[in-house]
Amino acid sequence: MLELKDVCFTIRKDGEDANLVDKVSIQIPKGHFMAIVGPSGCGKTTLLKTIAGLNPESDGALIWDGRDLSKEGDFSPSEIGYVPQFSIAYDPLTVDESVEAATRLRVKTKNNAELDQRIDRVLEETGLAPIADRPVKVLSGGQKRRLGLAMELVSDPKLLLCDEVTSGLDPRSEREIVRLLHDLSRKDGRIVLSVTHSLAHLELYDSILVLHEGRVAYHGPPDQLTHYFSVKDTEEVYPRLAGQPSDRWQSSWEKHRVSYYKMLERNREKSVASGALSLPPAKVEGEEVKDEVATKMPGLVSQFGTLLSRRWRIFFRDRGQVLLQLAIMICFPLLVILFSDKAKDPIRKYSDTRQSDMQEEVQEHQNVRMDQVKVGSAVSGIIMFQVVLLALMGSNNSAREIAGERLIYEKEKFGGLRPSAYLASKVAFLSCLVIAQSLWMAFFVNTFGQFRGDFVQHAGFLLLVNGAMTAICLAISSLMRTAEQASLLSIYLVGFQLPLSGAVLALPESVETYTRPFISSYWAWSGSVEGLQTQVHDAVKAVIDTTLSSRDACLYTLAAHIGVALFASWLGTRRHQWD
Structure with a gap:
């Protein structure tokens, strides 16, 4: 039996307490x-x-089978099962796949036979068996309500x-x-x-x-x-x-x-x-x-595997998303190559012997300086261009990843989904995108544009800046209530990366001291510059006013960005955000 004894739910409105539920007593x-x-x-x-x-009730008691x-x-x-007003299924999945995922997330079964038996029983109970292979996106309103019921009935x-x-x-x-x-x-x-x-x-x-x-x-x-x-x-x-x-x-x-x-x-x-x-x-x-x-709940690893498998399935069935990712991976490196010609030019060196003619010595200095300005500016700009493009990729990767499915996640969390399993599945999925995007960018530019430095170090920093921005935007996505809010804030964050990095114009020291620790693009750019060939490195330093940081400092700072962002993401996934 379910019994409510003088149950109240009170909120603060206009400085006064207001009872939205006022002393409800029913059996x-x-x-x-x-x-x-x-x-x-x-x-x-x-x-x-x-x-x-x-x-949470503000007053009174809820009694369930004699338990307060x-x-x-x-x-x-x-x-308990809760069927909300909104749809709790993903459009690209079929009815059967949606019920199967709900079962794997909520019920620990002994084997596949028991899993299939439970799924078939629920589909029969709700009248969905004849349309089990139909995608959710083509279901009628009544069929979607039946599917919502089916996904709750899997745990009896x-x-x-x-x-x-x-x-x-x-x-x-x-x-x-x-x-x-x-x-x-x-x-x-x-x-x-x-x-x-x-x-x-x-x-x-x-x-x-x-x-x-x-x-x-x-x-x-x-x-x-x-x-x-x-x-x-x-x-x-x-x-x-x-x-x-x-x-x-x-x-x-x-x-x-x-x-x-x-x-x-x-x-x-x-x-x-x-x-x-x-x-x-x-x-x-x-x-x-x-x-x-x-009715034992599945373990964390089992939930993680179910979520990751479902995420990849949804990704590959969304042709628009797949094509967008491919277009970004192809077009962004091509944009870098278009501006990389000047970075290939040689830099003349000073002669070992002192020039006897003062005019010739001045001319030599001017020539070397012109080469340094030309090549140094080009190399610095190309590195920052790659860094900003990968930051943009990171924003695109994760800005809507959690906020875009907020309602479904909150519902699944109510049904027993562990936030740690959910976050781990997101990190695993996004890590694959980050690795593919970053390494392809580094390989493509190095092959066709010839990066003049330590390729491994440069690729590592591209990987880190993409990972940092992906993790930061994932944190934003987990903390925002809507996908639109998360996307807008992530775009602003990427937009400030270039001007605040100091790669183009050095900021005043009074400002730079406070902004630099938070600008991922600066640390990736600075770390990559430190890996350049000596002559190219000197050319870059000759044309910039911003102080470069050591490789280790860049490495540890970007790692800290990722760690802090993942911790914030974890806090966001644990927080109750179901209106």
């Missing part, structure tokens, strides 16, 4: 199908999230919470979903709570909970709804609610609560006697242990 037995209805803004979804634990959840811990991931939850799963559907699809939820509540004593704005198909529910301004106005049998509110039709209930303040409705309900609960109990007994409702036998000590084993 819901096993095998029960309840609708939560009420006008917009009455607290339906807020109550559902409070039951789920997404909104506020004192003895929340639901385990296998006990005893409490299923559904938030507006019938909104936006045609009448036939709406009735099919409500009928499906009704049937699901008849299996294994499962409790199904469904938030809905619609007052259609109420006869399929065991009880109706009517909320008004966060308070209970009614909780009883569907056939008593119009009688209680003294209206002829259910469509008149909402206007009737608006006729009195919520505290009066709550007071009225408290007076009639016992009698209506007796009606619910009689209806329940009739359903059990007729066989319409079958309840599991009372648990004994041994059965409880079996249940825990049957």
Whole structure:
């Protein structure tokens, strides 16, 4: 049984406490199908999230099978399923692949046979078996709602919470979903709570909970709804609610609560006697242990493997993304080559013998200086060009990686996904992109543009700056609520890399001291310059005012950028960001 005792959820609004859920007290037995209805803004979804634990109750108690959840811990991931309003599946995947991934993330199975059996059972229960091979992106609204249910049923939850799963559907699809939820509540004593704005198909529910301004106005049998509110039709209930303040409705309900609960109990007994409702036998000590084993969560490594495999599958099925990555990897190095001709020119040396003619000596100095300016500027610019392009690649790699799937991730985290497994899968996927992009850039430019220095050192710093910007933008993505916010901030970050690096114009020392530690492009550029041939290195130093740092300092600083960014990413993935 699920019982709520004077449950409140309070927020601070305009300097005062406001109860979005106000002293809700209800009892819901096993095998029960309840609708939560009420006008917009009455607290339906807020109550559902409070039951789920997404909104911590401010007061009162939630009791689940005799366990006080506020004192003895929340639901385990296998006990509860939550179907939100938004889609929780990736468009490029098929129905079967979506359910399989959900199963692998939430249930530890003994072998592939058990996994397939569980998937097939859920597909049959939700009526998705005939379209198991169909991509999610082509499903109708009703089919997507069924898929959302299927992905929650893989762990056999005893409490299923559904938030507006019938909104936006045609009448036939709406009735099919409500009928499906009704049937699901008849299996294994499962409790199904469904938030809905619609007052259609109420006869399929065991009880109706009517909320008004966060308070209970009614909780009883569907056939008593119009009688209680003294209206002829259910469509008149909402206007009737608006006729009195919520505290009066709550007071009225408290007076009639016992009698209506007796009606619910009689209806329940009739359903059990007729066989319409079958309840599991009372648990004994041994059965409880079996249940825990049957719903054991998979380990971190298993979740990591599932997530990484799914990410690569989504990547290769997104032709636009694949073509974009290929275009970037081909076009960016070509852009560098277009500007690399001047960097190939030789630099004249001073003669070993002193010139007897002062004019000739001055001319020699001018010639050497011209070569240094020409080649030094070109080499410095080309190195920075590569660094900035790879920083841009890093931003493109990860700016939307987490923020773009925020809702799905938060839902999967609610279902038991470990943030560490999720972040590790992102790092593994992005690392492959970083390695391919950076090494290809270094190889291509060195082959066709001839980098005049230590190739390994230059390639290493290109790899580090790409990795640093990818990690930093991943952190931004994990901390921002929307993909648009993350993308905009990442673009600004890349845009400031060139002017703040000092490669073009040296910053004032008073500013440079504070900005330099945070500019990844400076450290990659400086480290690469330090690996140039002596003559080329001297030519670069002759044309820049910015002080170069040692190779080790550049190496450690970029490594620190990556480490700090990954730590921030970890904090962002752990933080609750489900509105």
